Amino acid sequence: MTDSDSAEARLLTPVDVRRLAERLGVRPTKTLGQNFVIDAGTVRRIVRVSGVGSDDVVVEVGPGLGSLTLALLPHVRRVTAVEIDTALAAALPATVAAHAPGLADRLDVVTADALRVTELPGPAPTALVANLPYNIAVPVVLHLLELLPSLERGLVMVQSEVADRLAAGPGSRTYGSPSAKAAWYADVRRAGAIGRNVFWPAPNVDSGLVELVRRPAPTTTATRQEVFAVVDAAFAQRRKTLRAALAGWAGSAPAAETALRAAGVDHRTRGEALDITAFARIAEQRA
Structure with missing residues (x-):
């Protein structure tokens, strides 16, 4: 046809x-x-x-x-x-x-x-x-x-x-x-x-x-739900640095900073600066 x-x-x-x-x-x-x-x-x-x-x-x-x-x-x-x-x-x-x-x-x-x-x-x-x-x-x-x-x-x-x-x-x-x-x-x-x-x-x-x-989803050991949880946390308080915005997700601000450092992300960055692959790297680091 x-x-x-x-x-x-x-x-x-x-x-x-x-x-x-x-x-x-x-x-x-x-x-x-x-x-x-x-x-x-x-x-x-x-x-x-x-x-x-x-x-x-x-x-x-x-x-x-x-x-x-x-x-x-x-x-x-x-x-x-x-x-x-x-x-x-x-x-x-x-x-x-x-x-x-x-x-x-x-x-x-x-x-x-x-x-x-x-x-x-x-x-x-x-x-x-x-x-x-x-x-x-x-x-x-x-x-x-x-x-x-x-x-x-x-x-x-x-x-x-x-x-x-x-x-x-x-x-x-x-x-x-x-x-x-x-x-x-x-x-x-x-x-x-x-x-x-x-x-x-x-x-x-x-x-x-x-x-x-x-296109293929990012290669990551984290699930989609885990990655999206980081995205939601980052943009729920988008004017805050990721160290502060992800404190609830990680359990504390110091824990968020540790996860961010392990993911290769500056803890002073805001969520609006990250692409989806960076959010996936952060999701992998949750203790």
Whole structure:
């Protein structure tokens, strides 16, 4: 199968989105972080930038009314859509059947909270492509990267500030716990900006695209949980030196200093200066 011989999908227009929402009695809620994409050019751009192809199995979180789902289906082997809203999840197969009848068999819909999913049906996903609800974007990305080692890459649309935090490197003012934890799994970078007028309702914030490319976790004798515990401690009091910030983790400030020296890290450094491999070295030194 190639893109040229795939069945086509008629993408949703702004009128389609509003009619679907009205028919389903759906009113976008801040609680679920619902902002539906109404611009066909934007979903085409997301698919293009994601780099997915005919062999990919895509997991999409928060498909909503199906704008991005319809854009993905002609280009990939399969889409597994995870939707917490029961009304939206129930309606998605019918929307796909109406707008892309030749592609309906490529869709699986899972009615679930993406943060609580423990397995997905069908073949192992190779890519994450999603317009993520802003209020849970970081934990969803981290959860799926951990749950699905088959994920080779991802492209997610998130709040612009969240995109900055995920893609930040050590030394940046936006570098923090999300940046370090994402770096455990992947190389992360900003992949573009998205304006507010492509959504309904229009959010009060700008959005950004974040690209993730899976790479091996750091080589360490510490577990991921042990490394993340150091990350959490370091950034819980990010203005303090690591000697002070890690005192609770190590048992005392002198014990933290000893662990830091053994890891080859200056105890006067702050967490924002360290990459994930340095956090892993520190985790190895806990007495």
